[in-house]
Amino acid sequence: MQKIKRNYLPLYALSGFGPGLINLMITAYLIDGLSTAGFLKNIENWTYANKTIVMTALFSVFVLIAKIVDGVADVPLASLTDTLKTRWGKRRPAILIGYIPMIITYILFCFPLEIAEHSLLNTIWFGVLLIFFFTSYTLTLVTYYGTYSEVTENDSDRHYLSSWKAFFDTIQYSIGYAVIPLMVGGLNIRHIALILSPLLLTMIIPFFLLKEQSTLPEDVAKRVEAGETVEEEVPFLESIKLTIMNKGFLMWLLVFGIFFFGLQMFLAGQNVLASGPMGLNSWQIAIINSAAFAPVPLMLYFYRKVMKKKGFRFAFQTAMGSFAVAMLMFSIAYIKWIPNEYIRLAIGATGGAIGSYGLGAFFSAPYAIPAQAAADELKATGKSHPSMYFAMQGLCTALVGALSTSVVWLNVKEITLPDNPVFGAHLMPYIVIAACVIAIIAANYMPKEYNEMGKEK
Secondary structure, X not given: OOOOOHHHHHHHHHHHHHHHHHHHXXXXXXXXXXXXXXXXXXXXXXXXXXXXXXXXXXXXXXHHHHHHHHHHHHHHHHHHHHHOOOOOOOHHHHHHHHHHHHHHHHHHOXXXXXXXXXXHHHHHHHHHHHHXXXXXXXXXXXXXXXXXXXXXXXXXXXXXXXXXXXXXXXXHHHHHHHHHHHHOOOOOHHHHHHHHHHHHHHHHHHHHHXXXXXXXXXXXXXXXXXXXXXXXXXXXHHHHXXXXXXXXXXXXXXXXXXXXXXXXXXXXXXXXXXXXXXXXXXXXXXXHHHHHHOOHHHHHHHHHHHHHHHOHXXXXXXXXXXXXXXXXXXXXXOOOOOOOHHHHHHHHHHHHHHHHHHXXXXXXXXXXXXXXXXXXXXXXXXXXXXXXXXXXXXXXXXXXXXXXXXXXXXXXXXXXXXXXXXXXXXXXXXXXXXXXXXXXXXXXXXXXXXXXXXXXX
């Protein structure tokens, strides 16, 4: 594949912005919007119809199935995009195959089949849509991320591309968690989702920037005969074996998976936490989220400074630590403990600012580590299967995310006390803190090269 010039890498990093924001809309807002559980304020806008239009227990099973299917599908879909044979190459056709159904299923998810309490029809409808959305989204993004090691010339360019992706993720999450709560003050959440749908067009950027040759066997054979260097194609089972034999990468998955359990629970339920246990309205939620996301570019700079001095492992541990402190602040800003809403707002905003240090790390590391692992393997063996590294990471996070957001979160937030309907939602920060602490401890067992990674020579 032809390399992309360094000055075009920021534009290439923008490609995933739209799909990422749309995925955030579904996981953080639309799924919760099907039920009134946990909300206290602006319920008519936070939810589809100011009522619970799905059977919560059954729908949580559908969410679990959708995310498991998504995670399991990562691996064969990664192999598909790594070995696809067409006259147009392998990456652009694979992106297109996932891109079109992703758009269709997202739009359909904004339209319930009926407005009725605890509807079985809606439960099945939204459950099936989730399965198709997550699968098509995965094929699109795992293909796109798989190109990170192919379109860059060297390690410096890969970190440059990952840093720009982290920057756009910051904007994405700022819109998702600061702008959208403001919009909820006057618009229903599913109408907001439709307004944002044109942002999916950012995914057409790779169709213009990627320059691929035919991957048909006869065309590849001609290039070999002409003396061109052709990367060795890796069969499906060998690709899996090579990935799971990478001990450093597996330790990264363990640490990131533990932490991701808590992170995903918070991202999926932050609007419920803020509206319910913290008792905040839409503009106050926007202030807290602005405090969390606005400093991220600066905090990303400090994170990189720490990494250059102490290495990746230590820097990532400090990032997880800052996130745990932020969760502690959110738990303190409890409507049952602090009656004054402005004091709760101040505590929450302080927690958001503290946690912003970790957010930049969480945006960049999941792109940089798999891309670096794939690039190192290509350099050492000549074998190219970068999408499989992202797929294995995706499989890990999908299974962990399914357990976190469906089995645990959707049921924990249903816990109530006679005088406290939001008690379950208040438990969430403590679960996140526990995940952060366990992940910090587990990171001490990562291989030495991960502690050296990122250090200035």
